[in-house]
Amino acid sequence: MIEEKFALAASDARDPIIVALYEAEAEYRELGMHSHARGQLSGLRRGLLTMGTDNGSWVVPADHAVWLPSHQPHYGWTHGAVEAWSCYVSEAACLSLPKRPCTIRTSGLLREAVLRASDWQGSTLDEQQWHVAMVILDELRAAPVKPFGLPMPRDPRLALIARALLDKPGDRRGVDEWAQWAGISERTLSRRFVSETGFTYTAWRQRATLMRALELLAEGQAVTIVALDLGYDSLSAFIALFKRTLGVTPSAYFQHPL
Structure with a gap:
């Protein structure tokens, strides 16, 4: 059943307008860079998911989802045990949906509608199923876009720094040392980080660190170990940065998934 739906999702047949999947994974799972004709909305009931494109990446907690337009190359992997859902939208229906990848905050109605659709069989929707499909599309259009993503800079020198920080978020080098390492002036580095990502260097680095922290915490590592590994002195x-950004402490964040 799941394999058949994956095959249908990868195509862009006129019917159905959506194809929904629900899976429970107990272990790490990774999908390399790929694309498909349908747009894709992916979220979780439990756990944590990382998804990305050449231009940025997203860490997706249980109350959010990532939207990817049709034909958008992307990759993804899960962290530990997850209950994940995906909704693949026909290319024609994507015309009224966001044109760029983004993170949205999902409503209970959207999640439950996708879960109901995941039980459908066959490639033709009856009247009731069509109404549920329209609810999914309406909720997706109305969902607030959330900025918890990590855009990558385009400048090759800044991209070199960004990738090094993603590989080792706990690296304690300052902005002046990174600028010298990449062969760029500190002033240019600071200016171009803002113009190309929308974040200052410091804000981008904090965001990258927090995303990595979420991944490590979801995999079961202790908060203290995560903090030290990521370069925090205390x-x-x-915890203060985590709460300031996400509204709760690390322990509370993972105790109350939606």
């Missing part, structure tokens, strides 16, 4: 400093 546990309290890490």
Whole structure:
């Protein structure tokens, strides 16, 4: 059943307008860079998911989802046990949906509608199923776009720094040292980070660190170990940044998935 739906999702047949999947994974799963004709909305009931494109990446907690337009190359992987859902939208229906990848905050109605659609069989929707499909599309159009993503800079020198920080978020080098390492002036580095990502260098680095922290915490690592591995001098400093950005402490964040 799942394999048949994956095959249908990868195509762009006129019917059905959506194809929904629900899966429970107990272990790490990774999908390399790929694309398909349908747009894709992916979210979770439990766990954590990382998805990305050449231009940025997203860490997706249980109350959010990532939207990817049709033909958008992307990759993804899960962290530990997850209950994941995906909704693939026909290319024609994508015309009224966001044109760029983004993260949205999902409503309970959207999640439950996708889960109901995941039980459908066959390639033709009856009247009731069509109404549910329209609810999914309406909820997706109305969902607030959330900025918790990590855009990548285009400048090759800045991209070199960004990738090094993603590989080792706990690296303690300052902005002046990174500028010298990449062969760019500190002033140019600071200016271009803002113009190309929308974030200052410091804000981008904090965002990258927090995304990595979410991944490590979802995989079961202790908060103290995560804080030290990511270069924080104290546990309290890490918890303060986490709470300031996400509204709750790390322990509370993973105790109350939606």
